[in-house]
Amino acid sequence: MTDDEILAEFRAADALLQGHFLLSSGRHSEYYLQCARVLMDTERAGRLASALAAKLPRDLRQAIDIVVSPAMGGVIIGHEMGRALGKPALFVERPTGTFELRRGFAIEPGAKVLMVEDVVTTGLSSREAMDAVRAAGGDVIAEAALVDRSAGSNIDLGVPFYPLVAINFPTYAADELPPELAATPAIKPGSRSVAA
Numbered sequence: 091m092t093d094d095e096i097l098a099e100f101r102a103a104d105a106l107l108q109g110h111f112l113l114s115s116g117r118h119s120e121y122y123l124q125c126a127r128v129l130m131d132t133e134r135a136g137r138l139a140s141a142l143a144a145k146l147p148r149d150l151r152q153a154i155d156i157v158v159s160p161a162m163g164g165v166i167i168g169h170e171m172g173r174a175l176g177k178p179a180l181f182v183e184r185p186t187g188t189f190e191l192r193r194g195f196a197i198e199p200g201a202k203v204l205m206v207e208d209v210v211t212t213g214l215s216s217r218e219a220m221d222a223v224r225a226a227g228g229d230v231i232a233e234a235a236l237v238d239r240s241a242g243s244n245i246d247l248g249v250p251f252y253p254l255v256a257i258n259f260p261t262y263a264a265d266e267l268p269p270e271l272a273a274t275p276a277i278k279p280g281s282r283s284v285a286a
Contacts, residue, residue: 146232
């Protein structure tokens with residue numbers, strides 16, 4: 091899929107929102123990609139996961155033992171990536187603020203893990219989820235995501251990173267908001283609450 095085709099999928103799902111958003115990273119943006127909306131259509135989710143799986147090098151695809159994603163945002167795309175790759179898919183969650191395996195999930199010691207996210211902005215959630223996988227004995231060998239919205243900041247996840255598309259909408263710290271954003275209240279659309 092081309093970048094234009096991928097963005098067309100987001101537009102068709104009314105998943106490209108405009109307003110004033112407080113991102114899970116704590117930064118503000120005029121635009122927000124609601125991946126949950128683009129993934130609610132199972133056919134679309136499957137197409138996007140297949141396109142993302144195709145971006146992974148063949149040797150990497152063959153090395154993967156298991157797909158892990160952070161809850162909540164990564165659960166659907168992680169599951170669909172597991173299907174596209176023919177690998178088991180599970181997720182980590184943070185009931186007390188720190189990612190952990192629950193629900194009887196386990197990772198075999200040394201298992202090669204592909205971390206899968208919906209959107210990566212700063213990489214904080216990814217790194218925290220990877221820490222949980224490593225603590226459980228897994229070896230994270232790469233990360234894949236639907237959207238890289240790091241705005242070219244070259245985030246370091248410590249492993250190769252394969253996004254389906256990079257979208258570089260400007261983001262702002264609370265003290266550097268443009269007047270049009272500062273004039274409207276911020277909406278927290280993500281799955282992780284952040285103090286404003």
